[in-house]
Amino acid sequence: MYNRFAQVYDELMADIPYENYLAWVVHEVGNLKGKQLLDLGCGTGTLSIPFAHMGAHVTAVDLSQEMLDQASEKAQQEQAELNFDCVSMTDFATDEPVDVAIIAIDSLNYLQHAEEVQQTFERIFSVLQNEGHLFFDVHSLAKIEAYLQGPFIYEDEEVAYMWSTEAGEEGHSVYHDITFFLKNEDERYERFEEHHYQRTFPLEKYIQWLKQAGFTTVTVEDSIFGEDHFGLRHFIHAKK
Structure with missing residues (x-):
């Protein structure tokens, strides 16, 4: 999966308003300078790199080495310092607590079983600092x-x-x-x-699993990407 896709991924995703994702995270978290940020399912690093430019210490995680190779090349070109880890989001590990975790652009929808989604939420919760943040989006049923x-x-x-x-x-x-x-x-x-x-799963399931994992606050937005995407993605922010 994603072996050759990595070569054309950025061109095919050119219409995604990544800047809206960045603005959403910054609005909720504030200044990212010095924060430990985990980008799960990072793809070619399109979000990892600007987060690093904002001063965050970014670990970019993806199951595809080809995607990480593209991300590394882009990071060098754009003079962004990233750490990379080729591992599933269900099995990642960190050396120190994380302030912000992100699973962007429906990456979570590649997990095929409810147990995998729950395991991912539990693992993220376990590595987050107190009052740490998780941001992700998933396909709606529609x-x-x-x-x-x-x-x-x-x-x-x-x-x-x-x-x-x-x-x-x-x-x-x-x-x-x-x-x-x-x-x-x-x-x-x-x-x-x-x-x-x-x-994907019904929205109420994601909320239920987040709360079971221990997250205290869960908020949902549908308009982060604007009117054209309204109702097609759920943008979820969970706080420890």
Whole structure:
């Protein structure tokens, strides 16, 4: 998963308003200078890098080494100091307590079982400082249904894809089968395929599991990414 996808990920995610995510975290936490920040499912580091520029000590975690390689290259280019860890968000470890943890851009939806989500919440709670923060977003039930309206087609001068979807065996889950055509230096297109599986749960389940893990305050927003995304993602802030 994500082996070749890492090469085209940033281009395909160009319409995501990452700056809104940054503003949300800063609004809730305040000055990040000197804070220990854990970016789980960091992808190519698109959020990790600006958080580091704000003065946070960032550990960027992802299960894909290819994603981390892209993140490392970007961090060097943008002169951002990051620590990297190639591990699942269910199994990460930290050397010291964390002030802020983030699971951005529906990364949590790649966990297939409720027990894995609960384990992740419990592990994050255990490493957070008192009054530490967890920020994450997940697909709404409506977003999973919208995915099933595919296929979706995208094309520009460098990359094209056909994105087919199929309902998964579990409730509120979806299989993504994506065929890419990526232009090489010789102007020829290389074809490769990616296969992904995502699952979401009712919002009340996420809130229940957070409180069971020990979080004292849980707030939910649906408008962090603006009107075009309203009702398709739940943005959740939990505080220890």
